[in-house]
Amino acid sequence: MSWRLPLGWAPPAAPSAPLLLGLLCLGVLTLAAAAALSLGDYRVPLEALPGILWHGGDSNAAFVVHELRLPRLLTGLLAGAALGMAGAIAQSITRNPLGEPGLLGVTAGAAFAMVLGMAFARLSTPAMLACGTLGGLFAALLTFAIGLRTRLEPLQLTLVGMSVNLFFLSAITLVLVSSQTEANGIYYWLSGSLANRTWEHVGMLWAWVLGGLALGLACARILDLLALDETMLTSLGLQVTRWRLLLGLTAVVLSAATVAATGPIAFVGLVAPHLVRSGLTLAGERTTHRTLLPLSALAGASLVCGADLIAKWQEIPVGILCVLVGGPLLVHLIRRQGT
Amino acid sequence: MIHPSARSLPALLVAALTTLGACQVAPTWADAFPVEILDDRGKQVVIEQRPESVAAISTFGADLVTALGGQMAGLSTLNGKQSAFLGDAATGAVNLGEIHQANLEVLTQLAPDLIVGLRTYTQPFEKKIEEAGTFIALDLTTLEDSLSAVERLSRALGEEDRGQALNARFLSDLETFGTKAPGGVTAVFLWDWADVPYAFYDHYLTTRIMGHLGATNVQGHRPTPELEMPDSAAIGLETLLRLDPDVILVFKGQDGPVAANPVWSRLKAVRNGRAWRVNDQYIMSHGPLAREMVLREMAHLLYPETFPEPEDIPSAARAVPLNVAN
Numbered sequence: 137m138s139w140r141l142p143l144g145w146a147p148p149a150a151p152s153a154p155l156l157l158g159l160l161c162l163g164v165l166t167l168a169a170a171a172a173l174s175l176g177d178y179r180v181p182l183e184a185l186p187g188i189l190w191h192g193g194d195s196n197a198a199f200v201v202h203e204l205r206l207p208r209l210l211t212g213l214l215a216g217a218a219l220g221m222a223g224a225i226a227q228s229i230t231r232n233p234l235g236e237p238g239l240l241g242v243t244a245g246a247a248f249a250m251v252l253g254m255a256f257a258r259l260s261t262p263a264m265l266a267c268g269t270l271g272g273l274f275a276a277l278l279t280f281a282i283g284l285r286t287r288l289e290p291l292q293l294t295l296v297g298m299s300v301n302l303f304f305l306s307a308i309t310l311v312l313v314s315s316q317t318e319a320n321g322i323y324y325w326l327s328g329s330l331a332n333r334t335w336e337h338v339g340m341l342w343a344w345v346l347g348g349l350a351l352g353l354a355c356a357r358i359l360d361l362l363a364l365d366e367t368m369l370t371s372l373g374l375q376v377t378r379w380r381l382l383l384g385l386t387a388v389v390l391s392a393a394t395v396a397a398t399g400p401i402a403f404v405g406l407v408a409p410h411l412v413r414s415g416l417t418l419a420g421e422r423t424t425h426r427t428l429l430p431l432s433a434l435a436g437a438s439l440v441c442g443a444d445l446i447a448k449w450q451e452i453p454v455g456i457l458c459v460l461v462g463g464p465l466l467v468h469l470i471r472r473q474g475t
Numbered sequence: 476m477i478h479p480s481a482r483s484l485p486a487l488l489v490a491a492l493t494t495l496g497a498c499q500v501a502p503t504w505a506d507a508f509p510v511e512i513l514d515d516r517g518k519q520v521v522i523e524q525r526p527e528s529v530a531a532i533s534t535f536g537a538d539l540v541t542a543l544g545g546q547m548a549g550l551s552t553l554n555g556k557q558s559a560f561l562g563d564a565a566t567g568a569v570n571l572g573e574i575h576q577a578n579l580e581v582l583t584q585l586a587p588d589l590i591v592g593l594r595t596y597t598q599p600f601e602k603k604i605e606e607a608g609t610f611i612a613l614d615l616t617t618l619e620d621s622l623s624a625v626e627r628l629s630r631a632l633g634e635e636d637r638g639q640a641l642n643a644r645f646l647s648d649l650e651t652f653g654t655k656a657p658g659g660v661t662a663v664f665l666w667d668w669a670d671v672p673y674a675f676y677d678h679y680l681t682t683r684i685m686g687h688l689g690a691t692n693v694q695g696h697r698p699t700p701e702l703e704m705p706d707s708a709a710i711g712l713e714t715l716l717r718l719d720p721d722v723i724l725v726f727k728g729q730d731g732p733v734a735a736n737p738v739w740s741r742l743k744a745v746r747n748g749r750a751w752r753v754n755d756q757y758i759m760s761h762g763p764l765a766r767e768m769v770l771r772e773m774a775h776l777l778y779p780e781t782f783p784e785p786e787d788i789p790s791a792a793r794a795v796p797l798n799v800a801n
């Protein structure tokens with residue numbers, strides 16, 4: 137008896153590089169989530185986690201998982217995803233490989249509003265978060281309003297964004313030296329931290345982030361087009377300025393609330409898209425925004441959640457850990473690309 | 476529970492100080508100038524004559540001068556305010572600005588005979604401060620720092636015998652209160668920076684007093700015994716919930732983000748009404764007035780049945796309950 141292959145049969149294709157990269161990020165994320173929920177002062181066995189998550193309980197361990205660990209994990213996940221995608225968008229619309237949401241002024245604007253609130257007012261957590269988000273939106277709108285005079289031309293937009301960013305950073309320093317309040321706490325917050333984040337942070341963050349992620353994914357093809365020559369795009373009838381504005385606002389929507397909730401974890405926005413690009417380039421895959429945007433979001437979430445596992449040990453600000461973890465990883469990938 | 480040898484330390488120090496006092500031939504300190512003081516920069520500071528005007532870039536200096544019955548010429552602030560525990564003593568003193576960034580122009584104009592400051596805050600500007608007047612920089616973390624600083628500064632002021640008496644009285648009070656304290660209580664001394672509470676280690680003077688009163692500081696010893704710093708470290712709310720001390724003392728806090736966290740209302744101390752927001756004297760406890768106030772008020776907060784509430788602490792400087800509602 138002989139086996140005959142059916143007509144038209146082809147051997148199954150090897151999984152594509154984006155799929156492998158996505159699975160890798162999901163794997164890291166799953167491990168980080170499992171460790172974040174089970175490790176700590178109250179050790180929760182992995183097999184007990186589903187029961188606790190589903191049914192809750194009166195024990196301190198169940199309380200800690202529900203009220204401390206889960207909101208912290210979700211805040212990190214949403215923040216990492218938002219910053220990862222916002223970074224990819226910012227790099228594309230400014231055509232600047234060093235781009236990140238801070239380049240649109242949003243990070244410093246949100247941080248300035250939060251620092252003002254910390255130094256001069258005693259606001260509730262939701263009021264502080266709203267204050268930070270509005271500050272980020274205001275600074276970004278200021279960048280776009282000035283940048284519109286040059287039709288958001290990438291170089292001009294970058295320069296305007298940098299100026300707005302520096303203006304608000306200086307304003308933060310001014311507040312810190314003149315407010316006569318204990319500045320160490322504010323410095324801690326300015327390093328980017330997930331310590332003691334609650335459901336209030338998740339509740340405020342999820343709608344902005346999920347909305348921004350959906351908008352970003354819907355506009356992925358336009359981002360591919362925006363990489364082409366501007367004269368050609370205009371001759372083809374594409375309204376370049378309007379698309380740049382819409383995509384810029386998407387990055388702002390993703391970043392403003394995130395910075396308000398976690399402080400400025402700026403490095404994630406810079407490094408996550410580059411990690412993805414490097415990974416895809418090493419696999420010989422062409423990078424399009426349809427793969428870059430979701431993978432940057434996944435890489436950002438993995439980086440923040442992974443770094444926060446280490447940060448939690450000594451309550452080190454996660455922003456610092458993201459640089460310590462992501463920086464060497466990026467350098468390694470760049471060196472491998474070079475060879 | 477604190478080690479028995481630690482609780483008997485005040486008795487040993489009282490004995491040592493008494494012996495030291497007995498060896499001296501009652502000098503007239505006002506006539507003993509010039510005086511040389513080794514400050515905590517390791518610098519020999521020469522005070523040529525009894526200082527008539529003193530400026531302090533730390534509450535400690537004002538605390539000691541007030542305890543000795545003097546008046547401050549200038550004083551720094553903490554969070555824009557003079558420390559409430561000094562009462563009216565600092566009224567009339569020129570405001571020198573925040574402790575970490577003293578106004579050197581005002582200080583230079585004031586030109587006091589003697590300036591006292593904390594080394595960590597004044598180190599970057601020490602040359603400028605020295606131009607304004609004779610300057611003594613101190614490190615203030617432990618009980619030994621407090622005793623040594625009181626002894627050295629009172630000598631610089633021409634009041635060494637009274638400084639020694641203040642130290643001897645405090646050590647004696649520490650011993651008396653420690654003996655009377657029932658013990659068996661766990662406690663923590665926190666301060667919060669934005670979202671993160673910090674807990675003081677055993678060696679900080681305030682927590683040392685806590686230990687002498689028989690309370691166990693749940694933050695425990697510092698990881699680097701050879702160094703005075705850090706005096707405190709971040710403590711996660713999860714850790715705080717696991718340690719769940721009987722009494723919580725918080726400097727600052729109140730309606731900050733930590734008190735708004737759901738963990739806060741689950742803590743035993745909060746549920747039992749034994750979480751307190753304490754005032755400046757707990758964080759700057761090294762002067763003679765502050766350490767006495769901390770000892771007597773903390774004794775009451777730890778053991779309200781044994782120690783009555785001290786009534787001579789200015790009302791603005793007293794501990795207030797830190798409940799969920801406020």
